[in-house]
Amino acid sequence: MTGTGMRSGNSHRLHLSEGHEGQMSSESLAVQVLHWITPIAIGITYSVARLIAFCTLQKPSKCSRGSAKARQVVSLVLSAAVLLLFIVQALEFALHQFQESEQQCVTQDIQVYIGGSIFIWGTVTINLLGKPKRVWHPYLATWTLAALLETCILLIKFFSRSSKLDLSLDPALQLGRIACLSVLASSVVYFSFRRKLSQHRIDEERRPLIDARGRTTDSFASIESEDEEDDLSTVQDEDNGPDQTKELKKKQRKRLEESGSWMAYLRDFKVLAKLAWPSGDRSAKICLAVLMVVILADRALNLLVPRQLGIITDKLSSIRDTGEIPVKEIGLWMLYVWLSSYAGLHAITQFCQLPIEQHAYRKIGTTAFGHIMNLSMDFHSNKHSGELMAAIGQGQHLYRLCDFIFLDVGPMVFDLIIALIYITVLFDASITLIMILVGVGYTCIGSRSTSWAMQRRRRYNKAQRNESKVQNESIGNWQTVAHFNMADYECAQYAKAVDEHNVARGRYYMAHYAGYAAQNLLLLLGQLSAALLAAYRVSRGEAPVGNFITLVTYWHTIEAPLTSVTFSVRQLSQMLIDSERLLELLRTQPSITDRSEAKPLRFKQGRIEFDNVRFSYDIRKASLDNVSFIAEAGKTIALVGETGGGKSTILKLLFRYYDVSSGGIRIDGQDIRNVTLSSLRAAFGMVPQDPCLFNTSIMENVRYARLDATDEEVKEACRAAAVHNRIISFPDGYQSTVGERGVKLSGGELQRIAIARAILRNPQIVLLDEATSMVDAETEAAIQKAFKRLTMGRTTFVVAHRLSTIQDADLILVVQNGQIVERGTHEQLYNLNGKYTRLWSKQLSKQTTKV
Template identity: 45%
Template sequence: MAFIASSSLSLPKVLLILNYTRSLYPGILLGIFLIAFITFGIINSPHDGDKITVHSMQGPGGRPLPTRRKSNNQIKEAVSTKDFSPRAKTAFAILTSGVILTFVLNGVATLIQVITYRSVDWWPGQSAILFIVGSFFCWGIVFISVIDTTPSPTWVHILTWSFALPFELVILGSALDIYTQPHNEPTVGDQLGGELRNDITAWEVFEVIVYFIRVIIILGLIILYTALKIAARKTRDTSSTPDETTQPLLGGTDASPRSNGHANGHTYGATHGSTPHSKEQPDAWAKPTETPIVTWYAYLKGFAVLLPYLWPRKSLKLQALALSCFCLMAAQRAINLLVPIYSGKITDALSGEDGNGIRAPWIIITLYILFRWLQGGQGILGAARSILWVPVEQYSYRAISTAAFEHVHSLSAEFHTGKRTGELISALNKGSAINSFLEMVTFNVGPMIFDLVVAIVYLTYKFDIYLALVVAIVTFLYIYVTIRLAAWRVTLRRNYTTADREMEAVKNDSLHSWDTVKYFNAEAYEFDRYRDSIKTMQGFEFFVEITLALMNTVQGTLFMVALLSVSFIEAFQVAKGYQSVGNFVTLLIYMAQLQAPLNFFGTFYRAIQNNLINAERMLELFKEQPNVTDKPTATDLQDCQGDIVFDHVNFSYDKRQPALKDFSFHCAPGTTTALVGESGGGKTTVMRLLFRYYNPTTGQIRIDNHDVSDITIDSLRRNIGVVPQDCNMFNESILYNLRYANQNATDEQIYSACRAASIHDRILQFADGYETKVGERGVKLSGGERQRVAIARTILKDPKITLLDEATAALDTETEEKIQDALRTLAKGRTMLIIAHRLSTIVEADQILVLSGGTVVERGTHSDLIELNGKYARMWRKQSRAQKAAVEADMLRKQAQRTEEAAGIDSASVSEEEMERVKGKRGGSGSGKGHKRVNFSQSSLGRTPAWNMSIDGGRPEGHP
């Protein structure tokens, strides 16, 4: 300021400096702020070090998967350490609003002067108007960022303020230099052509004072920011606990009791210092309970991970179609500019204002109609683009849906045991949402923004800066209001989407469990539950529609204000002879064209927001990562012999309760090991660990002296066959379900496997034989039939290791004997691991392990464990009594039938009475003396002689 005031520059040169500075100031300041703001968003987006990652994790096709971010609490704590306190933020907001107020004062003073000195055509010049309006707009954006972003203010703001200060000093110095020496008042078209002034006027004094106040406020912003940052740094350097005197002006510090200065590395984001009773991890794929806290860049980057699935990089044809669509889109942009221009030319030609007299412009009209034919989404170019984009869109949907489907199948068992199938299916159906999002951004929002930028440039070139400034300001306000109102509605939209998904989940779960509904006569309950879920969804939908109408009203009002402003300006210029009537028509048509995309921006933004909310669930699904994966150095298991070793294995589904504790055993190749014990003892866990559904916490599991973690999961599971207790089947034919075990199996091989499983003859009795549909999960088959099909599938797979989980639990005695013969054949040369509750089925096992509480409490052969007279022997005696009771009950029923035939009395009442008598006998001393005895033999699989057992449950003769 002092330099300019004391310089020897002439008045016209000083005025030129002032005009250039005021004209460039808003644009330069806005550009600096936007570039810094975008850079800040990119720099401060979560980096790999801030994420909870699983190393070397890849999705289908080897593409990288999104990684889990920090939890919301962690992000809030991290932000609180960088942000200012609410009191300090309020101070910054007040000072920034003070800067905006100074521009308002400048504008009001200018407007009053224009009205007061209208008779002498007083006008401050275009640069002054641009400076006031543009700076007000620019500082308004800075103010919005201060109150809307977190953390704020940041180095983005201090950089903006630091650049604004020298501009303001130059403007203040130039104004003083002009006003303090003789000068002419500015008039329309001539800044030095008005009345001569020998000294500074009251209006100029007011203007200089406002300039000076603005400089002081900006300087105060810089000083306050610097002082608080220095104070915060000193506080962190001197103490880990913030001083009470500095705490009100500073944000949170690293001394937060829940923050220890580094990110939590647990896969599921468990907080540090959790109590022993805290849950180790949330339920699999749990829905977030709060809105995610991420930066705009991190949000978009999350979806950018899905781009490799959507771009047809392996198809040159599809790439050529996509590029053709982009070229057509560019042509549409040019057509949008030509249509209003040719409308103005037609008007000028018909009115004679083009200098060629009144005439009919046939060629111009023809071109205008041609451009209209090509223009818009309903035009030829739009239709061609839509047709060409269909194969690309289909590829994108196919790729993302298939990738999500493959990814779900690649997830570990803990995900599948905790998921809700209905909600999962709903999320998988959202593949089109991501595709729609990308298409809308590419072909709707992107072109709209391009059209707005072109409009500002064209209006500046064709008309003047005032129209461009009005369009720029209103466009920003329109977009900002739309985003703010949409952000206000996002919770409602999210709740509506969640309620809609919950409604779908209720419907799917109910229909999926239809048999359970009928077992408990719960149809009315399910109807009410579904009806309530619809009411909840519609309640959120009601408020969504109301807020939508409000947003449309606000948007329309803003654009009408813009249209009114530009129409007044252009009408004045036409009346003064500065512009032609054709230009006025061009302006109106062009503004109408801009209104369409702006009106649709609300629709686009809502649709994009809706698609993003829908796609968020699929993106979260992609972020779910399997815990059981192949090591990079894993090798295939070749020539499996079936040697199994569990070496001091510990495992827990939840740290609060171990499932296996120091569990060890060895199963030699070709031998059979049985696992028995009470429910929850860890038997099924052993099979799950062996099949690598889970990894052990500590210890080793070895196959043929290879750690299973060093073997590829696929090769390990190829050598293991499983006969589960509950056999799920596809709703296809029996032949399809059988061939599922071996896709290359011949029909004769399938028949042989079914004969070995004693199911072949039963299948032939069905009306459609092997083509019989089994229903959902195989419900059309009985439990025994399903288990025999499962056994046949395992026989068809021909594995070296076979896992049987209560494989004969649902079979009758006669069928069980046939299955045992088949399993004995299957066991030859193979390693068998059997879970059994019916002990009669495992008496031939080479080794029996008795599990309790996740540990082996007894081990040995059947004879060894009976002689041990421990837990296994007690289980054997209990089952023996139950089997003897069943034998006698059968005998009593037959006797009751004979008595009924002879005497005509109720067999059921006799049977119950007789059974009560038998129960009374079983409650005796157990010595067997004086009681009726029946002969009871073991299953045909037993290797020891049959024993003569007493009805009262006495011990086997010859055994303790």
């Protein structure tokens, strides 16, 4: 080819040059511009419209399955026809390309136009397969824009005088595409109008058929439920995972619908991103900065290594038979190879990555743990400890989110963009189109094959569990099998289960291997096509030989991000699911918190007043109703009554585990809601009804009440609680471990150690909730003496069922059904001959019977 039709590298040639060497006409330039714009504009429109529909959670239109199927068939056939017309035009251009003379050749704009259009319409056609119900807005926008652009190209060509078309089929093929696209766009409008008309007619006809009980026979209800089931199936665990994971996916779907879009949904994850980001840690920030530089350098090396090989090839070609060695070029190549190896920049990546991961692991773990520990009692009363620990454990692994974004997704996208630009510079847009086609095709095949394989994976998992079940049942019930002489039957059942397992396993792996083979075959075909086209460019003298070597070497760099696309999407989805549990936890706020104007408690004497206190755990039933009393400073208040009457609730309100519904509780005239929680609870010493100990030594458990206490102070507290002699009788004495929650101790020992902790704390207010319910009479007498020393000069609340332990109380409150029905000293209440007297008589009668 001569004249303006022959240019080196990537220079643009004339459309179908027929010897024109003058200035290009404006019509021909417009056609070239449209050739470049059309596939790009259609691809962007389709992608953006699909992304908007996905992010805004647009639902498929509600219509009958028959109508949806008809719409799908029409759209699929016409879209396939558009694709076929472009393929026919590509074959025609290819035929002319191989037969081209010096005066006729196919230019880059036509290559981009035809190749890009085949890629776009192939993608649209593939996406039309599957479920008939879908969101049609992206397709309507794509078909309408494509019809307009194709019409513009045809009109400009028709009225162009400077561009004569030798290809007689070109206008006919373009007219056919315009017709198909117009029908596709019109079909969306037609089916939408038909659906609305049908829906209106059905609503009018069925409105009177609603029965008296409010039930409706609306057919759309079943359709909507089917849609919901379809949507729900997309979030089901592919491997039939634990119920907790499925529950999290349902919660994710519900929260996603409440958010209204993916953007709003992902905004909630900012709190987790802040935890994963290395803020406040200087060394982690330095490592992150170094890591960013290394990542950019690694991207450059992915380009420099194959480029240097091409340079070496060109150098060797030019110095052939001279005996000269390109030492400089080879040295640079080895330098690049070393830097890109695990002994170069990859080693720096690993060293810098570790401090960042450790910071995120610590920050997420400590934040989640601290949040749980500061939640209120209403949360901890309904908590599931294993679930919370799993939330913290999975949340701590969110440090991988930074790795995923900065080391996987970011470099992957960057590599693909650089690859597209660099290959275009090396050769032209044709090879770039091949790369795009291979990339999208690889991703589509991976997605489809994964979905196809996962259906068989579920059956495989079910068959595997069934085999294990049959095996365990038969072996575990061997005696029953032997008694009824059913060994042969059980063997036959197990053999059947094994056969079903093998069949399901074989189908799953066949689908998995088929998808993997199809993906790799596509990569090979893409590499072959790119290599042939590059070799063709080299053979025509349009590119040096080194460019071919660069392309072949660089192709392996391109394959890496392609193969990780599907995995990356699945990994991101799993990360979101794992973080859903932690995010839900962090969004849970404590119901009892310090008010903005709260001040530390100023403890003076310890006078406590309950003023018309009302409270309920459940709004349907009151737990306390108009409870009023005054506990004078230094006095002992006893709370007695039947179980469930509200005695322990009074202590919980005083400790401010819960806030009163109405009324108020004051200590030395200060409403406890207006003081800080820390200062309030620091004033109490609590002995609960069911004390729990840490799985450490007795010494550490008692010292937990006051961490700066000496060993002698701990032992003195244990002597006061009448448990010292028992402790020293143990083989390890005070260093004996008590087991989880204190299971190695008897009930009496456990309770007395809890009392020793309260004594060691030396509190200002003492709360005893059934503190002697699990001790014998002799030990109780010793503890009562200790209590007298503990409670001397301190306001004390005692919840007791054993009335003999509170005879000396300054004030006894009889609590029944959330109300104080009697109050006074032991003598006063006994003389009333009321509820207290009956309780006393019953206990006295039981003790007399035992004696």
